[in-house]
Amino acid sequence: MQDLLIPKMTVIGTGLIGGSLALALKAAGAVGVVTGVGRGLANLQQAVELGVIDRFSQDAEAAVADADVVFLSTPVKTLPVMAARVLPHMKPGAILTDGGSVKEHIVAEIEPLVPAGVHFVPGHPIAGTERSGAVAAFASLYQDRRCILTPTERTDTKALELVRRMWQAAGSEVVTMDVTKHDRILAAISHLPHMVAYALVNAVASDDRYGEDILKYSAGGFRDFTRIASSDPSMWRDIALTNREALLDMIGGFESMLAELKQDIADGQDDSLFNFFLRSKERRDALL
Amino acid sequence: MQDLLIPKMTVIGTGLIGGSLALALKAAGAVGVVTGVGRGLANLQQAVELGVIDRFSQDAEAAVADADVVFLSTPVKTLPVMAARVLPHMKPGAILTDGGSVKEHIVAEIEPLVPAGVHFVPGHPIAGTERSGAVAAFASLYQDRRCILTPTERTDTKALELVRRMWQAAGSEVVTMDVTKHDRILAAISHLPHMVAYALVNAVASDDRYGEDILKYSAGGFRDFTRIASSDPSMWRDIALTNREALLDMIGGFESMLAELKQDIADGQDDSLFNFFLRSKERRDALL
Ligand SMILES: NC(=O)c1ccc[n+]([C@@H]2O[C@H](COP(=O)([O-])OP(=O)(O)OC[C@H]3O[C@@H](n4cnc5c(N)ncnc54)[C@H](OP(=O)(O)O)[C@@H]3O)[C@@H](O)[C@H]2O)c1
Ligand SMILES: NC(=O)c1ccc[n+]([C@@H]2O[C@H](COP(=O)([O-])OP(=O)(O)OC[C@H]3O[C@@H](n4cnc5c(N)ncnc54)[C@H](OP(=O)(O)O)[C@@H]3O)[C@@H](O)[C@H]2O)c1
Numbered sequence: 059m060q061d062l063l064i065p066k067m068t069v070i071g072t073g074l075i076g077g078s079l080a081l082a083l084k085a086a087g088a089v090g091v092v093t094g095v096g097r098g099l100a101n102l103q104q105a106v107e108l109g110v111i112d113r114f115s116q117d118a119e120a121a122v123a124d125a126d127v128v129f130l131s132t133p134v135k136t137l138p139v140m141a142a143r144v145l146p147h148m149k150p151g152a153i154l155t156d157g158g159s160v161k162e163h164i165v166a167e168i169e170p171l172v173p174a175g176v177h178f179v180p181g182h183p184i185a186g187t188e189r190s191g192a193v194a195a196f197a198s199l200y201q202d203r204r205c206i207l208t209p210t211e212r213t214d215t216k217a218l219e220l221v222r223r224m225w226q227a228a229g230s231e232v233v234t235m236d237v238t239k240h241d242r243i244l245a246a247i248s249h250l251p252h253m254v255a256y257a258l259v260n261a262v263a264s265d266d267r268y269g270e271d272i273l274k275y276s277a278g279g280f281r282d283f284t285r286i287a288s289s290d291p292s293m294w295r296d297i298a299l300t301n302r303e304a305l306l307d308m309i310g311g312f313e314s315m316l317a318e319l320k321q322d323i324a325d326g327q328d329d330s331l332f333n334f335f336l337r338s339k340e341r342r343d344a345l346l
Numbered sequence: 347m348q349d350l351l352i353p354k355m356t357v358i359g360t361g362l363i364g365g366s367l368a369l370a371l372k373a374a375g376a377v378g379v380v381t382g383v384g385r386g387l388a389n390l391q392q393a394v395e396l397g398v399i400d401r402f403s404q405d406a407e408a409a410v411a412d413a414d415v416v417f418l419s420t421p422v423k424t425l426p427v428m429a430a431r432v433l434p435h436m437k438p439g440a441i442l443t444d445g446g447s448v449k450e451h452i453v454a455e456i457e458p459l460v461p462a463g464v465h466f467v468p469g470h471p472i473a474g475t476e477r478s479g480a481v482a483a484f485a486s487l488y489q490d491r492r493c494i495l496t497p498t499e500r501t502d503t504k505a506l507e508l509v510r511r512m513w514q515a516a517g518s519e520v521v522t523m524d525v526t527k528h529d530r531i532l533a534a535i536s537h538l539p540h541m542v543a544y545a546l547v548n549a550v551a552s553d554d555r556y557g558e559d560i561l562k563y564s565a566g567g568f569r570d571f572t573r574i575a576s577s578d579p580s581m582w583r584d585i586a587l588t589n590r591e592a593l594l595d596m597i598g599g600f601e602s603m604l605a606e607l608k609q610d611i612a613d614g615q616d617d618s619l620f621n622f623f624l625r626s627k628e629r630r631d632a633l634l
Binding site (some may be wrong): 187208312313331338 | 414471473474475476491492494527530531532534535538539540541542543544545546547548549550551552553554555556560561563565566567568569571572573574575576577578579580582583586587590593594595596597599600601602604605607608610611614616619620621622623624625626627629630631632633
């Protein structure tokens with residue numbers, strides 16, 4: 059096991075994010091034994107059957123005792139709860155890291171709990187799908203994606219380096235930034251779009267003036283556009299509540315933009331509408 | 347040519363919608379000679395090279411003289427303009443039909459112009475992509491999609507029947523409804539989502555507080571979610587302005603839904619947020 063980046067790893071929350079990391083590190087030969095932790099037995103058994111993890115435990119405290127790296131990947135609000143439970147049982151030199159979609163809240167809650175000799179490195183892979191659980195995990199999820207690490211002044215340099223190498227082994231480009239910037243950028247490019255998608259589906263689906271389900275007329279555009287509204291409700295409740303300030307700010311910005319568009323439509327502003335759509339198309343096309 | 351559904355067809359606006367219909371009808375052996383009409387020479391030449399049309403003309407009046415069916419597929423606001431130009435030149439018994447995304451406006455403008463002996467059948471295929479022009483056309487666009495026809499009390503039954511068979515030959519399921527219902531349903535499932543996508547990209551892209559383009563951090567979710575914001579600006583300007591009332595009504599409904607969500611986030615309403623997301627997820631998942 060000498061050459062392994064991480065001889066023993068424990069994944070707490072063996073779902074899409076944690077399971078995919080385990081698979082990616084196994085595929086890269088960067089990890090030895092992976093122990094999965096969770097509440098539901100069926101998901102953990104399936105995770106072993108699918109080769110996502112090597113063994114599992116429903117006792118988080120015991121499962122971290124010999125781990126070199128503990129990866130937290132439960133919904134955001136439960137991350138500090140699980141950290142509080144496992145940190146006192148981790149061995150000296152071990153690293154706790156996470157994949158939570160919000161960073162300021164998590165760092166504020168977890169950092170004060172970290173005992174001397176144990177290291178905490180906050181992280182967030184910018185990758186995912188709308189599906190959940192170990193069955194949704196796949197080895198290439200992080201390939202050619204970005205992973206953001208948000209070290210603080212307390213973060214150990216060597217621990218940060220190991221976590222960086224872990225995500226690189228999983229196929230990602232690693233960037234670092236401070237927690238506040240992370241949370242604002244993610245509010246814009248991910249959290250806001252999810253809120254908009256959820257609200258759009260509810261607005262359209264609640265329009266019951268026709269005596270039939272109008273969604274049956276929807277075509278590919280609507281399906282693609284609303285795919286992210288299939289995401290896990292508890293995960294998004296947690297994200298919305300823990301990144302509240304940045305998210306409310308972005309929703310406000312979006313509301314102003316939509317109000318401007320609405321006014322142009324009401325006023326029949328041909329040129330202004332054309333330019334609004336063109337500006338958006340140009341920005342969107344530049345992503346390709 | 348006896349057995350052909352449409353011996354001679356003229357497509358005015360040889361782009362995605364008109365070009366794909368020509369290709370689909372050729373593939374089904376339902377059409378004889380197809381003449382394409384447009385303004386730009388390059389697009390028309392390319393359309394012939396790609397086998398989308400058999401010949402082209404930039405003289406719309408002359409190009410409809412011997413057509414059994416004339417299909418209008420230019421942007422919505424230009425449909426009545428082109429109809430006014432070609433209707434006086436169509437032969438007795440010929441059918442004018444269209445693929446415009448808005449129906450009330452078009453029917454109100456075109457129906458009074460239709461001379462005795464010529465028939466007008468308003469239609470709208472619920473299929474499309476964000477791409478434009480003859481190069482974007484493909485034969486299977488209408489396969490297993492719906493096409494809505496919106497006959498009025500003036501619509502000729504036999505002409506309606508032929509247009510129905512035309513879309514069925516192209517692979518679509520044909521449904522009929524009145525123009526007002528069509529425009530309201532499309533405002534909900536298509537026009538509103540496009541407005542939301544355009545506004546979202548503009549809101550996120552105009553957030554320039556970071557000294558870098560934050561869109562570079564966006565992942566697959568954002569790209570899929572905003573794909574429809576790549577759609578043609580002039581097409582969407584026309585749709586927004588000609589379906590103004592229904593669209594403003596739907597934007598209003600969406601704004602209320604988003605305001606409710608925003609309030610729940612601000613108030614930290616865990617359960618209410620969870621239920622909001624769950625309701626949306628259930629409706630979205632039911633589309634699969
Ligand atoms: N999905 C994405 O697109 C994405 C992207 C980047 C980051 N993230 C972040 O990654 C984390 C996990 O997301 P995911 O998509 O992997 O979700 P997931 O597939 O639902 O996995 C979460 C796992 O955590 C376990 N879990 C849930 N609640 C728990 C609790 N209270 N205590 C202990 N375990 C619990 C679940 O199993 P049991 O219910 O059996 O315990 C499940 O296996 C979240 O913090 C999310 O913000 C997600
Ligand atoms: N795209 C969709 O998803 C979709 C779905 C259903 C219905 N529709 C409707 O179908 C129609 C066409 O849309 P499309 O997507 O096929 O657009 P498109 O690919 O841009 O094709 C439109 C065609 O019309 C021609 N044209 C544009 N302006 C014209 C004008 N003023 N006079 C004469 N010709 C003109 C264009 O060629 P030149 O510029 O060379 O003239 C082009 O070939 C629109 O009414 C739209 O509402 C679109």
